Amino acid sequence: MSTGTMCVMTGAGDTKILWDSSNRVEVDAARDHFNDLVKKRYLAFKAEGREGTRGSQIRDFDPNLERIIMVPPSVGG
Amino acid sequence: MMATAVFLGGIGGMIGGTAMAYTPAATWVAWNQTYTTANTINIQGQVWGQWNQIYYQGTNVVSGAYTANQPPPTEEEIRIATARAEDARKQAAAAQVRAEALLLEHLDPHQRESYRKDKLFIVETRKKNRYQLSHARQPRKLDGTKEVVSYCIHTYGVPREDELLGFKLLLEANEDEFLKTANATRLAA
Numbered sequence: 001m002s003t004g005t006m007c008v009m010t011g012a013g014d015t016k017i018l019w020d021s022s023n024r025v026e027v028d029a030a031r032d033h034f035n036d037l038v039k040k041r042y043l044a045f046k047a048e049g050r051e052g053t054r055g056s057q058i059r060d061f062d063p064n065l066e067r068i069i070m071v072p073p074s075v076g077g
Numbered sequence: 078m079m080a081t082a083v084f085l086g087g088i089g090g091m092i093g094g095t096a097m098a099y100t101p102a103a104t105w106v107a108w109n110q111t112y113t114t115a116n117t118i119n120i121q122g123q124v125w126g127q128w129n130q131i132y133y134q135g136t137n138v139v140s141g142a143y144t145a146n147q148p149p150p151t152e153e154e155i156r157i158a159t160a161r162a163e164d165a166r167k168q169a170a171a172a173q174v175r176a177e178a179l180l181l182e183h184l185d186p187h188q189r190e191s192y193r194k195d196k197l198f199i200v201e202t203r204k205k206n207r208y209q210l211s212h213a214r215q216p217r218k219l220d221g222t223k224e225v226v227s228y229c230i231h232t233y234g235v236p237r238e239d240e241l242l243g244f245k246l247l248l249e250a251n252e253d254e255f256l257k258t259a260n261a262t263r264l265a266a
Binding site: 011045055 | 168171172173174175176179183215229230231232233234235236239242243244246247249250251258259260
């Protein structure tokens, strides 16, 4: 069992969505939320550790990830 | 609303002491003459200056400043507006605190120290390119310590600290996507 966190950037600071990887209901809810955001063109990054470890971009929800950061789409100025 | 009748009704009047017909053509000539100037402050001042100097009241053209006939806000309205503004300010401050905490969690010790000291930090990509991400300015590409390219890129609707974290993650994970999105300006040598 492990707990995953999805940090979703919003205007109010990030909103955190937590799930227990062994709890199917929580995993499905987190996956649905992830997919909704991806449809809105959010970019998803996995971040392992909290010391600035280099992350990578992901396309699909993985319930075993420790931390996912969802970033709204950027535009050129 | 009365002033609209002046400009569209084809009725004679005075602008700057000169008699002229208030035809749509004349109105738009005046607009366009000022619009073509480079000084945008004058544009607004002249257009609205003319609007305010002459307006229509019933069947009479009246000179003088047009004032909206709106009652002053009540004490209750002022109290509500003030409370809303204060609430918005507190929410923005709280959002910024959360965003800064999230950013600092994802910086390495050197970047964190740099951000706390100068509100900026350096990101090195997989291709070994170096970018400076600053709270105050657009991202810059560095050649050594020299800034060589500035990038115009925005993530709307989030605090600046979240925006910087997003740029960091994108640069580290997908530099090409960052470069494809941002508008680049090469800086003078």
